[in-house]
Amino acid sequence: MQILVTGGAGFIGSNFIKFILKKYPNYKIINLDALTYCGNLKNLSEVENNSNYEFVYGDICDKKLVNALVKKVDCVVNFAAHSHVDNSIKSPEPFIKTNIEGVFNLLEASKEHNIEKFLQISTDEVYGSIEKGSFDENSPLNPSSPYSASKAGADMLVLSYFKTFNLRTLITRCSNNYGPNQYPEKLIPLCILNILKNKNVTLYGNGLNIRNWIYVDDHVNALDKVLHKGKIGEIYNIASDNYKTNLEVIYLILDYMKKDKNFIEFIKDRPGHDMRYSVTCDKIKKLDWQPEITFEKGIKSTVEWYLRNFDNITDCKTC
Template sequence: MRILVTGGAGFIGSEFVRATLRDEPGTRVTVLDKLTYSGNLANLDPVAGHPGLRFVHGDTADPLVVDEVTAGQDVVVHFAAETHVDRSIISATDFVRTNVLGTQTLLEAALRHGVSRFVHVSTDEVYGSIERGSWTEETPLAPNVPYAASKAGSDLLALAFHRTLGLDVVVTRCTNNYGHYQFPEKVIPLFVTNLLEGRPVPLYGDGDNRRDWLHVSDHCRAIRLVLERGRPGGVYHIGGGCELTNLELTALLLDACGADWDLVQHVPDRPGHDLRYSLDISKIQRELGYAPAVAFADGLAATVEWYRNNRSWWEPLKHRELAAAIR
């Protein structure tokens, strides 16, 4: 099989690439990545030199590059996206360009070159916020922040290409991911790396916002199931089964890093901060046999240990971002 993986040098995409090359002998993977601030070729170091891997530095919104890399592919797994909510509140331009225009460009190329399946990787944030219960795949989209709105737009485009043009599209929506190689702007790696350096961590508001936590390896395993057996035009929820408030998560991270509450700084809540996300994952369990395999306690301990042992990976990233902020 020949797979085009967009955003394959990012956190989740690189896990999918590493796992595919490890577990699927004979598969050829082409990675298309723009290498923005969160894309990192070091994420692919464990498979560097693998005969099945090809890397292309390019933009999903560039039709010439996309046309070239899509030709000859059997399937596309589309991870590439701008994802950080705070950055989208400051400026939505890059989010619309990458998440909407980039997806459109890929869909058109996939249709033109006869790709047999297009897996579009999305997020639970497209639904907005839910006070109690869980969203099903039939719940209407109601995003509250620019990032989520751009992802909702890309979801609808992908499904429209299936319904109107006959492209075999499947959409996945996941809960919050965590694990190794996650860029240290997201809450778990941000808190862990700050605490390992003895620096304070910023907790939004009162810490009551709730999220379900999904280990990146479980996420990518579920995507593989969807790629292989998902129904054309279907939407599948992927969750981890561990819902925590940010305050509860902070307590676990402090304990894992041997730090005290005096390093926690309560900061003003961000605009449009959704209170709670929750996905009903019964469809993917029933149809594809998915269940999360990594217990959160085990996954979190392994994640903290990875960051403890891989300072050479994250320290340059944090110092680069700090230097940029100072400028």
């Protein structure tokens, strides 16, 4: 199988590429990435000489390039996105461009070349906040930020290409990921790096917003199942059992790094800050998937990875 992975130099995409190349030695991957501030080829150093792997520098908004690459492959797996909510509040435009227009380009090329499968990596944030209970795949979309709205828009486009053009699409909506290679603008790596530099860890509001945390390997594993066993046209939620407030997450990291709570600084809440995300995963569990990594184990290996790689990690350019 030949796969075009877009956004593969980022956090989840790079973990996905390494996983697929290891598990399927006959698969070939082309990675198209624009190397924005959060894309990093060092995330892929262990596969850069693999003859089944090719990197192409470029933008999913570049129609000609996208068309030429999609022509060569059987499947498209789209990770490319602007993904940080805070940035989407400060400057929404790149989110609309990449997350919607870029997806449109990928869909058009996929339609033209009649590709076997189009997997769109979406997010649980498209459902918005839920105080109690969980959203399933049929729940209405109710995004709160320009980021989640752009992802919801992309999901709608993908579904329309399935219904109207019979494009063989799949969509996944995963909860918050953590693990190696995550750009340090996101809560967990930012917290670890700030502690290492003896800087404060800032938390929005009262720190009681709840997220479901999934280790990136569990997400990547789920994507493998969806790509190979998922029913065409369907949406699959992906999450773990690890519900934590942001404060609990920071306490665990401080505890693991043997630091006290004085490092925490509460700051004014961000506008439209969702209180709690939660999705059901009954559907993906029928594909013989379940999360394996407990939060305690995942955080330990994440902290250890950042300690080992501290010298190679660039400071957050957006914080």
